[in-house]
Amino acid sequence: MLAVTILGNNSAVPAHSRHPTSQVVQTRTEKFLIDCGEGTQMQMSALKIRSLKINHIFISHLHGDHYFGLIGLLTTMGLNGRKNELNIYSPTLLKDIIELQFKAADAHLPYHLHFHELKNEEELFQDKNITIRCFRVNHRIECWGFFFREKRNKRHIDPRKVSAYNIPSAAFEKLQNGENYISREDEEIKNELLTTEGEHAASYAYCADTGYFEPIAEKIKDVDLVYHESTYLKDLAEKASSRFHSTSIEAAMIAKKANAKKLLLGHFSSMYESIEEFEKEASEIFENTECAREGVCYLV
Amino acid sequence: MLAVTILGNNSAVPAHSRHPTSQVVQTRTEKFLIDCGEGTQMQMSALKIRSLKINHIFISHLHGDHYFGLIGLLTTMGLNGRKNELNIYSPTLLKDIIELQFKAADAHLPYHLHFHELKNEEELFQDKNITIRCFRVNHRIECWGFFFREKRNKRHIDPRKVSAYNIPSAAFEKLQNGENYISREDEEIKNELLTTEGEHAASYAYCADTGYFEPIAEKIKDVDLVYHESTYLKDLAEKASSRFHSTSIEAAMIAKKANAKKLLLGHFSSMYESIEEFEKEASEIFENTECAREGVCYLV
Numbered sequence: 156m157l158a159v160t161i162l163g164n165n166s167a168v169p170a171h172s173r174h175p176t177s178q179v180v181q182t183r184t185e186k187f188l189i190d191c192g193e194g195t196q197m198q199m200s201a202l203k204i205r206s207l208k209i210n211h212i213f214i215s216h217l218h219g220d221h222y223f224g225l226i227g228l229l230t231t232m233g234l235n236g237r238k239n240e241l242n243i244y245s246p247t248l249l250k251d252i253i254e255l256q257f258k259a260a261d262a263h264l265p266y267h268l269h270f271h272e273l274k275n276e277e278e279l280f281q282d283k284n285i286t287i288r289c290f291r292v293n294h295r296i297e298c299w300g301f302f303f304r305e306k307r308n309k310r311h312i313d314p315r316k317v318s319a320y321n322i323p324s325a326a327f328e329k330l331q332n333g334e335n336y337i338s339r340e341d342e343e344i345k346n347e348l349l350t351t352e353g354e355h356a357a358s359y360a361y362c363a364d365t366g367y368f369e370p371i372a373e374k375i376k377d378v379d380l381v382y383h384e385s386t387y388l389k390d391l392a393e394k395a396s397s398r399f400h401s402t403s404i405e406a407a408m409i410a411k412k413a414n415a416k417k418l419l420l421g422h423f424s425s426m427y428e429s430i431e432e433f434e435k436e437a438s439e440i441f442e443n444t445e446c447a448r449e450g451v452c453y454l455v
Numbered sequence: 456m457l458a459v460t461i462l463g464n465n466s467a468v469p470a471h472s473r474h475p476t477s478q479v480v481q482t483r484t485e486k487f488l489i490d491c492g493e494g495t496q497m498q499m500s501a502l503k504i505r506s507l508k509i510n511h512i513f514i515s516h517l518h519g520d521h522y523f524g525l526i527g528l529l530t531t532m533g534l535n536g537r538k539n540e541l542n543i544y545s546p547t548l549l550k551d552i553i554e555l556q557f558k559a560a561d562a563h564l565p566y567h568l569h570f571h572e573l574k575n576e577e578e579l580f581q582d583k584n585i586t587i588r589c590f591r592v593n594h595r596i597e598c599w600g601f602f603f604r605e606k607r608n609k610r611h612i613d614p615r616k617v618s619a620y621n622i623p624s625a626a627f628e629k630l631q632n633g634e635n636y637i638s639r640e641d642e643e644i645k646n647e648l649l650t651t652e653g654e655h656a657a658s659y660a661y662c663a664d665t666g667y668f669e670p671i672a673e674k675i676k677d678v679d680l681v682y683h684e685s686t687y688l689k690d691l692a693e694k695a696s697s698r699f700h701s702t703s704i705e706a707a708m709i710a711k712k713a714n715a716k717k718l719l720l721g722h723f724s725s726m727y728e729s730i731e732e733f734e735k736e737a738s739e740i741f742e743n744t745e746c747a748r749e750g751v752c753y754l755v
Binding site: 194196218226234235248259296 | 467468469470493494496497500517518519520523524526527530531534535546548549551552555556558559560561562595596
C-alpha cells in the first residue's frame with residue numbers, strides 16, 4: 156500500500172489558505188517528499204509528519220512554488236540534529252542554490268546532502284518494497300514526473316494446501332515468489348494450487364507541472380492513482396497551453412489514456428477561490444476524479 | 456508616529472505557532488519590511504498588509520530565519536504585477552542568491568530590484584518623514600541593526616498669537632521650522648511666542664541578532680522603542696554568549712543603558728513553548744518591557 160498526503164495543492168503563490176506544491180508518499184518503511192514549496196515544513200508540522208524520517212526528496216523543477224521551502228526544511232532538519240544522509244533528486248542548479256545559501260550563513264549541516272541530478276528517464280531508487288522512476292513532462296523549463304511502483308507482493312501460502320500436499324517449509328520462500336514446487340522425485344506442483352494472490356502492488360504517478368503531453372500516458376500506463384496538474388478550468392485551454400500548464404479536461408484525458416484507476420487534480424491557479432468545478436469538469440471525461448485536498452491522505 | 460507590526464518573533468525555526476523573524480515599520484507614507492523569514496508572505500496576507508506598498512526591505516543578516524521568505528515574496532510581488540522598483544538593503548551575497556534562483560527558474564521580474572550592500576554605519580534612506588540608518592551588531596556572521604527616526608515635526612502656529620503680533624502668513628513656513636520672525640523693520644519676535652511644540656518625532660531601533668554588545672546602546676541613545684533579540688532566558692547566559700545571542704537580562708541592560716522608553720523582546724528560542732517568563736525577567740532590569748507578539752501593531 157502507498158499513502159499520499161497532500162501538503163500543498165496551489166500553484167505559483169499561497170492563496171485562499173492553499174499552499175504551494177508539496178506531497179509526502181509513504182510505504183511501509185519509507186517516506187518520500189515530492190516538491191517543497193514555501194511553508195512545507197509548517198504544513199508537515201501541522202500534519203505531524205516527522206521530517207527526520209524522510210531520506211529522499213524529489214524536486215520536479217526549479218520554479219519557486221516547487222522548492223522555495225526546501226532550504227528552510229534542510230536547515231530545520233539540521234537544527235533538529237539529523238544525522239542520516241539525505242538524498243535530493245532534482246535538476247542540476249538546485250545544488251548550487253542550496254550550497255550558496257549555506258555558504259552565506261556560514262552554516263554546516265550535521266548530515267550529508269547527496270544531490271542526484273535528473274538527466275535521463277531512469278530508476279532513481281529501489282528498496283525491497285518499491286521502485287521510483289522519473290519521466291519527462293512538458294513544462295517551460297526542464298521538469299520531471301515521478302512514478303512510484305510497489306514491487307510485486309509475495310503470494311500467500313495456503314496452509315491447508317501445503318499440508319495436504321506435504322510441502323516442506325524450506326520450499327515456502329520460492330512458493331511466495333511464484334515458483335512451482337518440484338519434489339525430490341521431480342514431481343511438479345503448480346504454484347496456484349498451493350498459494351493465493353498477494354496484495355495488489357500499488358502504483359502512483361506524480362505529473363506536474365506540464366502542458367497536455369500524451370507520452371505521459373504511456374509512461375504511467377495502468378497506474379492506480381495519478382496526480383496530474385490542472386492549473387486552469389477548461390475555458391482557459393489556450394492560456395494553459397501557452398504557459399505549459401493543463402486544464403481539468405486535459406488532466407482527465409491523460410488519466411483516461413493511461414487507463415489509470417483514479418485521478419487527483421492539483422496545482423490550482425490562485426484565480427480560483429473554490430476548486431469544486433475542477434472535479435466536475437474532469438469527471439465528465441474520467442469519472443473517478445478528485446481534487447487533491449490539503450491535509451488529506453490518499454491510500455493506494 | 457511609527458507603527459511596528461510583528462510578523463514573526465521566533466528564532467531559527469517555526470515552532471509553537473510562532474514564525475521566524477519579520478516586521479513591518481510604517482510611517483504616514485511608507486511601509487518598510489525588516490527581515491523576511493519563511494512564511495512572511497503568508498503572515499502579511501493573514502494580517503492584510505499589502506506587499507505592493509513596500510518599496511524598501513532591510514535584511515539584517517544571511518541566516519535563513521531572517522531571509523528564506525524573501526525569494527517567495529519577490530516572486531509573488533512579480534506575479535501580482537508590481538511595477539515599482541524595490542530596494543533591498545543587505546549583506547552582499549544576497550544578490551547572488553536571489554539572482555541564481557531567478558536564473559534557475561528562467562524567471563524575469565516585471566519590476567527592478569535594486570540591491571544596496573550594507574558596508575558602513577550610515578544613512579540608508581530618507582524622505583520628508585523619516586531617516587533610516589544601519590549600525591553594526593555583534594553576531595556570528597555580519598549582522599546589522601536598523602534605526603528609524605522621524606524627522607523633527609513642524610511646530611504648530613498659534614493662531615491667536617500670530618494674529619496679535621500681526622504676522623503675515625508668508626512667514627508661517629519659517630515659523631513652523633522653528634525660525635524667529637523678523638519684521639520689515641528688523642524687529643525680531645521669538646519663535647516660542649508664536650508657535651507651540653510639534654508632535655514628538657518618534658524613533659525605533661531594531662537590534663537582532665546579537666550577543667550583548669554595549670556599543671549598541673550609544674547608537675540608539677534615547678530611542679522611544681527598541682526591539683532587542685532575547686533568544687534565551689537568563690539561566691542560559693553562557694549558551695547565549697557562545698552563540699552570539701542575548702538573554703532577557705542583556706536585552707534589558709541595553710535598553711536601560713540606551714535610556715530607551717520601551718523595550719520589545721523577540722527572537723525566542725524554540726525551546727520555550729511559553730514566552731511569558733522573558734517579560735518577567737527583563738522587567739526586573741527595565742520595567743517597560745513587553746514580548747513582541749505576532750500580529751500586534753506597536754505604536755511609537
